[in-house]
Amino acid sequence: MSLLIVGSIALDNVETPHGKVVHSLGGSAIFTSMASKNFCRSNIVGIVGEDFPKEHLKLLTDNEIDTQDLKVVSGKTFHWDGKYNNLNKAETLDTQLNVFADFDPQLCEDNKKCDYLFLGNIDPILQLRVLKQMDKTKITACDTMNFWISGSRSKLVEVINNVDILFINEDELRMLTGAQNIFEAVQKTKEMGPKLIVVKRGENGSFAYSDEFIFFAPAYPIRKVIDPTGAGDSFAGGFMGYLASVGNFEEITIKKAMIFGTITASFCVESFSVNKLKEISIDDILVRKEVIERSIQF
Numbered sequence: 001m002s003l004l005i006v007g008s009i010a011l012d013n014v015e016t017p018h019g020k021v022v023h024s025l026g027g028s029a030i031f032t033s034m035a036s037k038n039f040c041r042s043n044i045v046g047i048v049g050e051d052f053p054k055e056h057l058k059l060l061t062d063n064e065i066d067t068q069d070l071k072v073v074s075g076k077t078f079h080w081d082g083k084y085n086n087l088n089k090a091e092t093l094d095t096q097l098n099v100f101a102d103f104d105p106q107l108c109e110d111n112k113k114c115d116y117l118f119l120g121n122i123d124p125i126l127q128l129r130v131l132k133q134m135d136k137t138k139i140t141a142c143d144t145m146n147f148w149i150s151g152s153r154s155k156l157v158e159v160i161n162n163v164d165i166l167f168i169n170e171d172e173l174r175m176l177t178g179a180q181n182i183f184e185a186v187q188k189t190k191e192m193g194p195k196l197i198v199v200k201r202g203e204n205g206s207f208a209y210s211d212e213f214i215f216f217a218p219a220y221p222i223r224k225v226i227d228p229t230g231a232g233d234s235f236a237g238g239f240m241g242y243l244a245s246v247g248n249f250e251e252i253t254i255k256k257a258m259i260f261g262t263i264t265a266s267f268c269v270e271s272f273s274v275n276k277l278k279e280i281s282i283d284d285i286l287v288r289k290e291v292i293e294r295s296i297q298f
Contacts, residue, residue, distance in 0.1 A: 001138075001244040002041045004111050005032045006130050007120020007233070008100060009046040009070070013081040013093075014272060018226045024273040025056050027078065028120030028143065031230035034277040035237025035264040036118075037063045038285060040244040042237075043111050045069040045130070049077040049099045059278060069111050075099040087225050088202060107133045116244040118236060119163070121145050124155035131162055139249060141165035143236060149175050161193035164249070167236050169200045196254065198239065198261075200232050208258055213251055217258040218295055220266035220288055227272045231265045234277065238264030238285075263288045 007028030014021050029046045036042045043066035052072060060067050078100035081093040105126060112135045119127040119142040127142055134140070140163040148156050149172060156176075160166055166189065170182055179185040186197050186209045197209040205219040239261035246253045263285050270276045 001116060001247050002043060002114040003036050003116040003118060003240055003244040004043045004045065004107075004114035004134075005029050005036070005118050005120065005237075005240075006045040006105055006127075007032060007118075007122055008078055009044075009048050009052075010078045010080050010100075011052070012079065012229065012273075014084075014227055014229050015082070016084040016087065016227050016272075018224075019272070021227075021272045023079075025059070026080065026229060026273060028122070028230075028233045030274060031233035031268065031277070032118060032120060032237035032240070033060070033065045034063065034274045035234040035268065036241030036244070037065055038264075038280070038282045039238070039241030039260070040116075042066070042241065043069070043114060045105050045107065045111065047071045047073060047078075047099050047103045049073065049075040052077045059274075063278065066111075068108055069105070073099050073102075082229070084228065087228055090229070105130050105133075115139075115247075116240060117141065118240045119143065119159070120233065120236075121148075124148055124152050124159045127159045128155065128162070131159070138247075139164050139243060141167065141236070141240060143167040143232070144172065146172055146175055157192055160189070163194055165196045165198060166194045167198045167200060167232070167239075169202070169232070173197075173199065195249070198236075198258070200235060202228075202231075206235065206258060206262065208254055210254075215251075215255050215258060217255075217262050218292065220262055220292060222266050222269060225269045228269050229272075230274070231269050234268035235261040235265040238262070259289060259292050260285065262292065 010027035011023040012026035076098040079096040173185040177185040177188040207216045239257040242257045242260040
């Protein structure tokens, strides 16, 4: 099965208590695809400027990530400059949309036929444009953030109504629904249309919520978090990649996907950029899977 990933591609400056990187590879589409590549064929849709290093393009192709809908255009690549004094919250110092301001994803015929779709954290208007281009997708999923909830709520609700899975964190759920109790908030969101809500809780793990079940997944115990940038996208990549590899939407598959999402996110935070994600294999992932399974079994 193939997974289509639509999102941002960036050159980031990131500073944490453990160091700083300049113009490092980032963006939702990058982290998601580098996490999903160990499970399924991953296709990426995005836009970069002529300043985008060729070695980054080579990294994607070397990892068998399809780039035929990755456009290189005149101008500079999207840039984010952020700092973590507290590793649980990023402080944005600067954002330059550059060529990403004109991002208008137009899919090739092959990508329109992908079985699974993940819409990264981008403008809901663009998410809707992609949804309308897809041809008989089996499972669709989206991510979002507080910026879109406050500024484009009606379009975001339309997106949520048209996807099977919503990835969202607790603060965003409360903001979206106005409910402070997390279970009231997730139920209200469920009533907007998706089959499954996946709630990201950072170092406290995550949970999946559907009409049939609730499943809590613990975080993998990382003793030294270097950079949390991209953790949520890596979680979604592991989740969606495993889902696409199995090819069904059954309860047991979703629960395992939650575990694989947790594991890929745990690797992501152990380095800046995708430095750890590009090194790991499915064998590395399975070792951590055994650790998590032991922690949740009676």
